[in-house]
Amino acid sequence: MTKQAPLPTGLYYQFPFIDRQERSRLLQWLETLVPLWEMRFSEHNPPPEGDKQRPLLRPVYWLGNWQFACLDYYHPPQGILNRCVQAEKYPKELQLIVDRIEFIAKKRFPKSFIPEKWKLNTCLINFYGSKFEEDRWIDRARVGEHKDFEPGPVGSLSFGDRAFFQFVNGKTQMGQENVVFSQWLEDSSLQLFAGDKWKNKTFHRVQRVEDKRKESLGPKIENFNTRRINFTFRYVPEEHIIPYEKLPAPQQSDILPYIEKLSLSSSYYKRLLTP
Numbered sequence: 001m002t003k004q005a006p007l008p009t010g011l012y013y014q015f016p017f018i019d020r021q022e023r024s025r026l027l028q029w030l031e032t033l034v035p036l037w038e039m040r041f042s043e044h045n046p047p048p049e050g051d052k053q054r055p056l057l058r059p060v061y062w063l064g065n066w067q068f069a070c071l072d073y074y075h076p077p078q079g080i081l082n083r084c085v086q087a088e089k090y091p092k093e094l095q096l097i098v099d100r101i102e103f104i105a106k107k108r109f110p111k112s113f114i115p116e117k118w119k120l121n122t123c124l125i126n127f128y129g130s131k132f133e134e135d136r137w138i139d140r141a142r143v144g145e146h147k148d149f150e151p152g153p154v155g156s157l158s159f160g161d162r163a164f165f166q167f168v169n170g171k172t173q174m175g176q177e178n179v180v181f182s183q184w185l186e187d188s189s190l191q192l193f194a195g196d197k198w199k200n201k202t203f204h205r206v207q208r209v210e211d212k213r214k215e216s217l218g219p220k221i222e223n224f225n226t227r228r229i230n231f232t233f234r235y236v237p238e239e240h241i242i243p244y245e246k247l248p249a250p251q252q253s254d255i256l257p258y259i260e261k262l263s264l265s266s267s268y269y270k271r272l273l274t275p
């Protein structure tokens with residue numbers, strides 16, 4: 001076995017973290033989801049000058065609260081209102097995994113990295129793969145540099161082909177080497193990142209996802225072939241999570257088509273539309 005160098009403070013990685021039985025149950029449950037292919041903007045949140053309406057690179061599903069792209073993502077201190085829409089709870093098995101992740105974060109990270117009331121109550125599920133477009137398959141398995149603005153540690157579970165994940169200083173400039181730390185995220189692994197350096201000072205990205213396992217993964221998605229599924233668990237303070245029916249009318253109307261779509265496969269969303 002090769003010995004791994006210790007990770008810098010604020011980073012944690014465990015492989016494997018999920019055992020085979022848990023993996024197969026989680027993948028079975030994932031097959032029941034119908035992810036959304038969201039648009040970045042909407043009628044009441046049109047593209048700013050110089051930008052244009054576009055679909056996200058990949059389909060997504062959120063649990064705990066749904067941060068619809070067209071409502072803009074949670075971004076304290078200014079961007080906190082009407083962005084995080086109350087969503088389905090974690091299924092029991094996933095909640096048990098989240099409990100384990102929270103325990104590790106509290107044990108491994110300095111106290112100052114963990115905000116008061118922190119718990120991983122929000123989960124973004126990203127489906128990475130290729131999209132069939134204009135008679136060919138186009139690889140969409142990447143994420144550009146960004147930060148997760150939710151406070152406190154972020155936990156990330158990976159399934160399927162492994163991903164090359166990097167922390168970088170600033171946005172990529174032509175020819176400029178800006179990589180701070182790189183890591184392969186393996187199938188069934190857990191990654192955690194926390195603290196000022198990894199949350200605030202650096203950006204992170206997924207540079208590429210291998211195409212080796214040739215495993216059928218997740219739900220069938222029209223014109224899309226999934227080869228990696230990633231869960232990122234985050235914390236949104238409860239007071240910033242808003243029920244759909246309490247959203248102002250313009251935001252409600254912007255996300256209504258999504259809620260309608262979700263209601264076809266989820267009793268939670270069906271209830272939201274039932275008077």
Ligand SMILES: O=C(O)CCC(=O)C(=O)O
Nearest residue numbers: 124126143148206230232
């Ligand atoms: O897929 C990953 O490993 C990272 C996903 C990510 O950066 C995000 O959801 O913010």
